[in-house]
Amino acid sequence: MKAAGAVLWREADGDVEIAVVHRLRYDDWSLPKGKLDRGETIPACAVREVFEETGYSCVLGRHLRQVSYDVRGVPKTVDYYAAEAVSGDFAVSEEVDELRWLPIAEASELLTYEPDRDVLAEFARLPADLLLVLLVRHAKAGKRSEWDDDDDLRPLSDAGWRQAEALRALLPLWTPTRVHTAPRVRCADTVRGVATDLSVEMVEEPRLSEEGYWPDPEAGLVRLLEVASDEGRAVVSSQGGVIPSVVQSLAEMGGLRLSEVPCKKGSVWVLAFTRPFGTWSTSDSPSRWPTLVSAHYLASALPRP
Template sequence: MIKAAGAVLWREADGDVEIALVHRRRYDDWSLPKGKLDRGETIPACAVREVEEETGFSCVLGRHLRQVSYSVRGTAKTVDYFAAEAVSGTFTVNDEVDELRWLPLAEAPALLTYEPDREVLAEFARLPADLSLVLLVRHAKAGKRSEWDGDDDLRPLSDAGWRQAAALRSLLPLWSPTRVHSAPRVRCVDTVRGVAEDLSVELVEEPRLSEEGYWPDPEAGLVRLLEVATEEGRAVVSSQGGVIPSMVQTLAEMGGLRLDEIPCKKGSTWLLAFTRPFGTWSTSDSPSRWPALVSAYYVASALPRP
């Protein structure tokens, strides 16, 4: 299996959205920037690196768009595409790309050579480019509850858990979060503490998003997550395996989003994208006015590919 990643690279221009398409000299085609994973690299990190190598632009990832599958000389290949906003840079001719064009979103499909690229672009165009994002993280490994004699709230990360937390410290900034929230348990806080330190922001504790805070009143916990989603900037939220599947399932049902399964490994992340509510939103509003979950992508591990 060949794994690759890429992005729909976009920017705002005079109130419109423009898309970057690249011409590859070797194939004489127009495509979306993409490339194969390097050893020791995650899929999101590959998407960011390939965008910069092919286009010269640094980018911030947005929602996951779709995975494309095809065969290359008898070997299966998958390419995961994300939305990605260009934040800085300039194009120069390189070994793979000899031309880049910024085109209005409506004009870009006509230039693309391959139908799967047009399908990816159609998925990008289906929703606004700039959505509210929450990176919902299950805490990293913390050993077995049965082997810890102290207060379970104080159970610390294991050595493997600290490695997962370090990997999250590299992975989560690809989406440029500006806020970090966590259930109060030590293992939840320590999983994302490094991210907060790197951002120089205060870590906000969220009692409603712990197992003991969520289950007495799941609706209140869900509302609190939606409040976090609507605040300025993107958020990292660290919670527990007894909470995350319920929240993701309920949000998906409310948003009309079909999820066949909701895995939740320790150290994993759900990338949740929400529509922005119109006008001023209040938790007293009808649920139909609440932010709607429109995309959910599961990152099973922040640890790089061996």
């Protein structure tokens, strides 16, 4: 059984408040969460459950952790995200009869279950407002050996277009405002729908293509950090020969341990970075650059059957 939820937060007088809900059926205080519907992704479930239990629309941030336990002998996992409340108002429902906005320490004391307190502690470990890059590997494009034209022009396959449409539905849950792409037809077409929906032009990133990255990997890493630092969140579409190196290198620079860096076609790495103090440049010490503090892998944007 799979479920998803969130630490729903908002700014309050320069600090952060957390939404804690009281569930009438269980007479407990918990973080908003619930089971996946058929045909739903885990991130979409988190957003929906937050709205149904709190009345607030939200924007997803970093993945916090997955909690596992048994429900009447059936294994259950719950994936939790940080989520910023952007609009809405609480109303009593059959499931939730009270919501309280509380400082983190008070919210932790009120929560009934230890796993919820652990999730909240993970949220509190880092700033709530982080820079975010959604690093996408292009969707399926058939076999290179079966394409006779310039490989830069190799198009998405039918399966690839399905993946692209799924990404078009998934990525807006993090409310990106910019779309960047390696200069490949298959990379651009993977995120073209997202750019269309945002009414923005895609920005080509030669440094994040395979032949542009490997002659100078450091320049490619710096370019991704520059993209992360710009105003608003970004989608970046790249290739399988680039993404694992970028993610692993940034993780090592930030002291973040990753046991592996998978990179399936149509997958997404949700990368969260600290905000640098003031402006930064490549001439500064790397300690002043944005630092990768969270990297969560989504193997597929396609919903569960």
